[in-house]
Amino acid sequence: MSTHGLLVGAAALFLGTHFLLSHPWREPLVRRMGEGPFRGLYSLVALLTFGALLWIYRGIGRETPLWGAGDGLWAAATLVMWAASILFVGSFRGNPALAGAPSAKGRPAGVLAITRHPMMWSFALWAFVHSALIATPKAFVLDATILILALGGAAGQDAKKERLSGERWRSWEAQTSFLPFGRGLAFPGWFALVGGTLLLLVATWAHPVPAGLWRWFG
Template identity: 45%
Template sequence: MALACAAFVGTHFLMSHPFRKGLVRGLGANGFALAYSAVSLALFYWMIVEFTRAPKGDFAWPVGPFLWGVATLVTLVAAILFTGSFVRNPSLPGAPDAMATQDPAGVFKVTRHPMMWGFALWGIAHILVAPRVDNFIFAGSIVFLALVGAKAQEIKKASLSGVEWDAWLRRTSYWPRFSMLPSAGIGPWFAGILLWGVATWAHPYLGVAGAGIFRWFAGI
């Protein structure tokens, strides 16, 4: 499983940075996007397969209702950040440089990397309630890729966008300002709660422990 996780993380960094220009030149922008997505999905599937096969060892710390409650709230915040990241996001591929000159709105009031922090918080929450070696590797890889990848993305955007991206950096924060979450807007909150509800409801059907409010409703 460690090999699959290393391949997933490594190819993301290689294809996003040192190999990107050559691949775009050879495949074209659309071809590169397709190849990048295909490689990422294939390696993520490999990660999941290896994770399901990995031996489940003992927990590194006891997990009780308190940690489950914390993880429930953390995954809700992650879902809100993730769903809100698709609206007016200057970090997305193909986003116009001028978008970075706008005032931050929605979840970008919280952090300029809501998608990455959504992934990272998801990973942290799952480590909290399943502190096993296999999960440290699996979820830890996602946390590492999200947070280090966000910083690498900033370096790339700075070289491509210049003053527009510098202005965006001055008006936003890398680290989440959770006090701004209530002002993210109805859209991200509604979409986030919906995603969070469906994802937690689906846990037992995916062969994993019940999660979120459904954990208590199911009497687990």
């Protein structure tokens, strides 16, 4: 099998075990093992499978991009990553989709008025930007894995919350949107806007290659 075939196989293994342990296998394993040991198993499997994916990815070495990333693409990517950073920071405030968070209540505010899955969409946007800028076969596999994990995980969260919370979550779904801005434009809030801007500036400053505004003003 080629190294790219191994990479695809590792990606499939990572995604498959993640979704199986997150949904159909979770309840029976928790009943048999207990919550604590299951979380340990879940973390170990995720670490090993994702570690294998990254090990194969790095082992492939440098690849020739299928297209060049000029200033126009970098500028668009910076704007998209700004939005992703805002969603990511805002997701930590009042997000009922986070593990252990209180059930959804009241009207959506901040980034939750943009999408009910701001953290997952931040990962999906990162994967999209990374794929567009790197433009290599191995990057497409890695980024597709993150994209499927993020958006598939968001859909799985909706189904799980509907089962556990019933009408309360369905009411929340009726007030929110899976797709960003699916219910119209919304202001993310100053906490998310300022925090996301700072996160983008720090992350792009520390990036291995000049990125964000530092590409032009660094």
